[in-house]
Amino acid sequence: MTKGYVMLAQNSEHDYVKQACLCAMSLHATNSDPKITLITNDVVPEEYVSLFDSIVEIPWNDQAAKSDWKVENRWKIYHASPYEETIVLDTDMLVLQDISSWWNFLSNYDLYFTSKVFTYRDEEVHDTVYRKAFIANNLPNLYSGFHYFKKGETAHEFYRWLELVMNNWELFYGQYVKEHYPKRPSIDVSAAIVAKILDCDTEITNSKVKYPSFTHMKPLIQGWTHNTETWQGRVGTYLTSNLKLTIGNHTQQGIFHYTEKDFVTDKIMNIYKKHLGL
């Protein structure tokens, strides 16, 4: 079975391809010979091309051409992935440890979504801020930022439904997300609706395990009593030359979902490039 990581990147005013390159560097730095595919219609700088096993165009037409959030093409990942088993990562993530053992766990599933995420202090997030729609509408608490699928009937059906929901999101959200109706399509909300329609949430996630998961750095779910617009405004970021990442006073491990675009600086890129000899 071929296994690999897939990201989808579409530049807007933000450089998502650069994020994907950083994520790919972090995978190479911590995992042995990872296979990585980038789905993008944008140009990948030459110096980063070797990080990827393959770079493929977004299949069919670009449904996110007029969108700021660029999520409309996410359902195509299933069809564009060249692997039999795929871990899908958001581009704004750093992989900080060897996660190869996660494949063994994930191979027990046809499709797997993380339903638990953690703060930078490694405490489980109980998100009542960004997940109001999930709570109010009793949707499964899935995070698509990290998910896995095995090519086959189950995942194919799920993604066919995801296509349908994403392409008709106002219709489906009107039915399934009546409370806190989102202003724009969301891959997490859409995946949760599909899980509800297929009644499969207990088969595609596992609330008893801590990993696979990620550290979710949205600022209002860090357990702080004083709200803040950006987490970087409250705690410092320290990345050593041997790629040990500390946020505030907390060493990070696993997958770090930094969420804020300006986290990616030349300094961080250069530390990874130097480490990998790029």
Next chain:
Amino acid sequence: MSKGVLLFARNNSQVDYLKQAYWLAKRVDQYLGLPTSVITDNEDYLKDNFPDYESVFDNVIVTEYTNGFTLKRYYDGALTQKRLEFKNDTRPLAYDLTPYDETLLLDTDVVIADSIFNECFSQSNDFLIYKRAYDLAQFRDYTEFDYISDTSVDFYWATCVFFRKTSENKIFFDLLQHIQENWQHYNSIFQINSSVYRNDHAFSIAIHIMNGYQKGDFAGKMPGKLFYTTDKDELVELTDNSFMFLIEKEHHAGEYNVIRFKQNTVHVMNKFSLNRIIDKELAND
């Protein structure tokens, strides 16, 4: 393996910590059946005021007399407060100064009323501390006791600590001394928004570092629960293991609720009210 209780008692101008230590040592003997050693910078005061101190304390360990390290606001009930010296800078020396292989380190204002601490000595973890404590008032804001500051590391109570003499614990207490000696630096790095040195904070930082700057298992949990009343409350009566407190009322400064509490050890932070109780009891002895 020798075992015992260790107390630090250094008086300031108005709070007689030595009297608390003397009184607590008797309760330690009564409830835990353990010897108590006291570390003080004023042995003469002990000799002059507590003639039988040698029969009460297992050891009196004398440290150099120094002036106050920090200033602290001491309340005596909700309406009275004083700013006094707080000599809390020698606690990191506990490992070096303790005469015991297994030490239960206590604040002198911990009023022992049960034998729960004996369980420390029969369990396998070499370092125990409370992460949570329970306020008898139940309405106050406890968020300051979750983390040492909003964005920083887990809060631990240095009030009651159990440790064995191990190389790992030696490192821990050496680290504590280092943190205390470089407090301004650690105060800044760990985003503590107060320059006042506090042992709870230093212990919390040291535990976090011992865990590799992440959650870990260096520190086990002390047995039972740590109950406390703040210095805005008053201890008004104590009979054996039965307490009566006046607990401040929410939104009504200067008014109190009466709470009776028994058969549990309580950290009584109002030193003045505790000393009044001790005075009463010693007068009756």
